[in-house]
Amino acid sequence: MLVSTETISLQTEGFCHLVDITAMTQERVQQSGMTQGIAAVFVPGSTGAVLTLEFEDGLVHDFQRLMEQLAPQKIPYEHDRRWGDGNGFSHIRSALMGASAVVPVVDGRLALGTWQQLLFADFDNRKRQRTVIVQLLGE
Amino acid sequence: MLVSTETISLQTEGFCHLVDITAMTQERVQQSGMTQGIAAVFVPGSTGAVLTLEFEDGLVHDFQRLMEQLAPQKIPYEHDRRWGDGNGFSHIRSALMGASAVVPVVDGRLALGTWQQLLFADFDNRKRQRTVIVQLLGE
Amino acid sequence: MLVSTETISLQTEGFCHLVDITAMTQERVQQSGMTQGIAAVFVPGSTGAVLTLEFEDGLVHDFQRLMEQLAPQKIPYEHDRRWGDGNGFSHIRSALMGASAVVPVVDGRLALGTWQQLLFADFDNRKRQRTVIVQLLGE
Numbered sequence: 001m002l003v004s005t006e007t008i009s010l011q012t013e014g015f016c017h018l019v020d021i022t023a024m025t026q027e028r029v030q031q032s033g034m035t036q037g038i039a040a041v042f043v044p045g046s047t048g049a050v051l052t053l054e055f056e057d058g059l060v061h062d063f064q065r066l067m068e069q070l071a072p073q074k075i076p077y078e079h080d081r082r083w084g085d086g087n088g089f090s091h092i093r094s095a096l097m098g099a100s101a102v103v104p105v106v107d108g109r110l111a112l113g114t115w116q117q118l119l120f121a122d123f124d125n126r127k128r129q130r131t132v133i134v135q136l137l138g139e
Numbered sequence: 140m141l142v143s144t145e146t147i148s149l150q151t152e153g154f155c156h157l158v159d160i161t162a163m164t165q166e167r168v169q170q171s172g173m174t175q176g177i178a179a180v181f182v183p184g185s186t187g188a189v190l191t192l193e194f195e196d197g198l199v200h201d202f203q204r205l206m207e208q209l210a211p212q213k214i215p216y217e218h219d220r221r222w223g224d225g226n227g228f229s230h231i232r233s234a235l236m237g238a239s240a241v242v243p244v245v246d247g248r249l250a251l252g253t254w255q256q257l258l259f260a261d262f263d264n265r266k267r268q269r270t271v272i273v274q275l276l277g278e
Numbered sequence: 279m280l281v282s283t284e285t286i287s288l289q290t291e292g293f294c295h296l297v298d299i300t301a302m303t304q305e306r307v308q309q310s311g312m313t314q315g316i317a318a319v320f321v322p323g324s325t326g327a328v329l330t331l332e333f334e335d336g337l338v339h340d341f342q343r344l345m346e347q348l349a350p351q352k353i354p355y356e357h358d359r360r361w362g363d364g365n366g367f368s369h370i371r372s373a374l375m376g377a378s379a380v381v382p383v384v385d386g387r388l389a390l391g392t393w394q395q396l397l398f399a400d401f402d403n404r405k406r407q408r409t410v411i412v413q414l415l416g417e
Binding site for chain 3: 045070071079080094098102135
Binding site: 255 | 279281283318320321322323324348349355356357358359360361366369370372373374376377378380411413415
């Protein structure tokens, strides 16, 4: 059995910045030598998320609009009233979108669709240095 | 260790068509001989999703209403303006709902609740031939 | 290879009651002796969810408001019209939030961020006795 903990380091801009981590994740799979299994991609933090999306400028814009519609930046949040962080919207978007995604690995490749990319979303209200964990399980 | 890649083929109608894949997934688990582990169910595509729901007509209707409320079909999407696909709403619903679900397998059975079914959602704007991947890991 | 099925029993209040299950999940990881792998946390039921959130009163309030905004308790649901359960909103919130979360285990610890807790959300419309499944895979 192969269990391998890989990481991806990112410099992010916040405010619903979407970063395509498909190639970096695929690279980690290849380096590990795993041919069959899963990649459990996880954000160790409460203001980010992992998702899949066709990564093109139109959908990036549409997704950012969805986040602004569901959890607007400018409405009052109890989190901000208590802690003064100003990033209540970031936490709420993160909870809604989820910190983990699990992608099967088949014949050494992430089994993504042709137009499907694996993205890290940074919902925070400032630039961040981020680490995404790619936990590989298989053989 | 058992790692097995199973697939489920579906003919879908699009427009938030929900298909109950519980029995097909359970069948794949049994055929593999796995007794303890996980089933990572994944849609290799950017206009579908995997979710759990009590599969009855009332909730199917309620869920379709939720999707229409959160990402309406008829509003303008940047994706459609750039690519002319007309399925911007499909991509956005897919990103929101997620491409993967992980269900524990205990004593050879998917550990679902009594009223909980595993569903494939096709959000696209046309009929599709779909493949869902069921990645089994365990023993 | 280590595969271990652990459970967490909870007495919940319903109506978007959030319970921090981080310590209980970590305890299960330690008892299993697993040092590297994943914890697949799953709700076997169609009116609950597993999510990650910074668990503090402000965000609990903000998250409950989000759920009320996206799937209000008081609007009519087809589920309720047909079955009379009165918990259509609970099912819809559960479908949206998802029944599973996968957290990497690294050096015997859940790889959560400092301000990131693992929560069970009970969306039902009554008190419940709940069981959450923690499926551990690794070594």
